[in-house]
Amino acid sequence: MVGLTLLAKLNRIICAAKHTDPQVPFGGVNVIFFGDYLQYRPVYDVPLHTDFTLPVKSKSNKTPTEKQIQQRVARSLILQINCVVKLTQQMRTEDLRYLQLLERLRHGECNYDDYELLLTR
Structure with missing residues (x-):
């Protein structure tokens, strides 16, 4: 960043x-x-x-x-930035379960199921 x-x-x-x-x-x-x-x-x-x-x-x-x-x-x-384009559609994954994990991770709200899912990758 x-x-x-x-x-x-x-x-x-x-x-x-x-x-x-x-x-x-x-x-x-x-x-x-x-x-x-x-x-x-x-x-x-x-x-x-x-x-x-x-x-x-x-x-x-x-x-x-x-x-x-x-x-x-x-x-x-x-x-002074005069033009902002905000992308709102997530394009990283089509796996709904993984997407939900990413959302919880972003907010610091992961759970044990998330941990288990990450162990499978």
Whole structure:
């Protein structure tokens, strides 16, 4: 999963490669994002849906780091997305029992029967 730090880095690299103003998102290149927001969080990064408007619990009022600033820049890029296509039909399996297992797994509600089914694969 892509996080805000990686997205900010991608934006900087594209802007540098295209020799464009850093204020132009992704150097003016059209970018297509796709994925499953219900999968795992990004490793060592902040999720794309992070809300920076919420108060941060901090022990001190430090100046934001460069990384934190870039994460906020990336979040503003995400908020500029102007077209979303939401796929609603599951295409991974036709096995109803396995599909129901996947739904329970997504919600953290697996049971012993799910465990038994996974042992058969």
